[in-house]
Amino acid sequence: MIRIGCHLSSSKGYESMAKDAISIDANTFQFFTRNPRGGNAKAINEKDVERFLATAKDKDITPLLAHAPYTLNACSADPKLRDFAKRTMADDLVRMEYTPGNMYNFHPGCHVKQGVETGITYIAQMLNEILSPDQTTTVLLETMAGKGSEIGGRFEELKQILDLVDLSDHMGVCLDTCHVWDGGYDIVNHLDEVLNEFDQIIGLNRLKAIHLNDSQNPLGAHKDRHAKLGEGYIGLDTFKRIVTHPILGKLPFYMETPNDLDGYAREIHMMREAAG
Template sequence: MLNIGCHLSVSKGFENMGKEALSIDANTFQFFTRNPRGGKAKQLDQNDIDKFLKLAKENNFAQLLAHAPYTLNACAADESKREFAVNTFIDDLKRLELTPNNLYNFHPGSHVKQGVDVGIKYITDMLNQALTKEQTTTVLLETMAGKGTEVGRSFEELKAIIDGVEIDEKLGVCLDTCHVFDAGYDIVNNLDGVLEKFDNIIGLDRLKAIHLNDSLNSCGSHKDRHAKIGEGQIGLDAIVRIINHDALKNLPFLLETPNELDGYAKEIELLKSKYIW
């Protein structure tokens, strides 16, 4: 089965997100834990969550992917922003235990000209404060395109973060197809080579989810501009190879393409027709 979904709005509630996913033939979805451009979190409704958990079990949902807000920058130069990141991270992990055994994805952050090594140190500091042995959520570092002073533009940078974390068994990676392509990893012409490099540096056992996006820009552009499936520089053929690759095909795939719900439905239908069981 192709485990595929898209980004949905948590403001509608978990049960409604589950129903929306089913309406477009999806069996997973991604949602922001709180306002993506701010920090305010929606109050959770246990009754709503219980209804969703029942719905998800009945329909064999794959793992969900919660996404931290864009405002969370663990390696900001401003100490108050780093404090916000730690507090938000800890609170999100606590809230996610109401929907246990799922995934929490975050952008490693931007070091704001402090240097990559400083950025990595701040990120590992946050993770060491936030992660617990008791949590059921797996935290995912997202691969980044490398625009500006982003940390996580290379597999080596992600590995350096993982190496600095004490409870590293709670860590994984979310590979964003647009981001890695824009970062210079040629998943169009050398997918096997890219995955081999990932395995050698990080380990494919750490790869837990895929953000499935086409890219408006060319390989190595460091731009991070998502495109609809088959309408960008990655192209449909390469994306079909990704969803059918033996090392990837059982992972959850989350669409972040510039679409409304009907557009996601069409992309899911297209990709399911190309998926080899």
């Protein structure tokens, strides 16, 4: 059975997310560690975590994918913003140890006219300062659409970051289908070729999760606008090939489509039906 879920609201805590996941037949889910615009996180409710861990074990809900706030920019030209990103992510990784053995995903950031190489150096520097040998959380770089000065629109850029991280065994990649499509990787007509390119540059052993999103834009638009599965330029047939792919089908899938819980339930059912 495929491992599939969606992005759930963390405002009411872990146990509430588990209940939402169960209600839509999800066996994994993604959530924001705090307000997506950043700021302070709510204090961890240890009783809530205990109840969640028991439910997750009983219902086989795993792995969790935490998502860093969108506003964090580890390669900003402003040192104060870089420091804010570092402090926030360091705090998030401490909090993640309450639910050990899961994943934490973040957008690499925008270099803002400093140049890709400078941006990559800043990102790796931050990771080297916050990663711990003892952590159980795997930190994922997300593939991006390459809009503006965004880093991560090319596989080579992610590879450069990984190569500069000392504890790279704690690192991986989350492939976002909308982002790679908007970034110019033709997963509709050349899925295996794209995966081969990923393998040659980064290594498929680094691929830990899939964001399953359709795109409102044509190939190579560099715009990053998500669509519901089957209602964009990528199309439902491609998603059926992805969830049944001998390599990708073994990974956890997380949908970030513009949906409510009922919409996510329909998409999960479609993908489960396709996977058989």
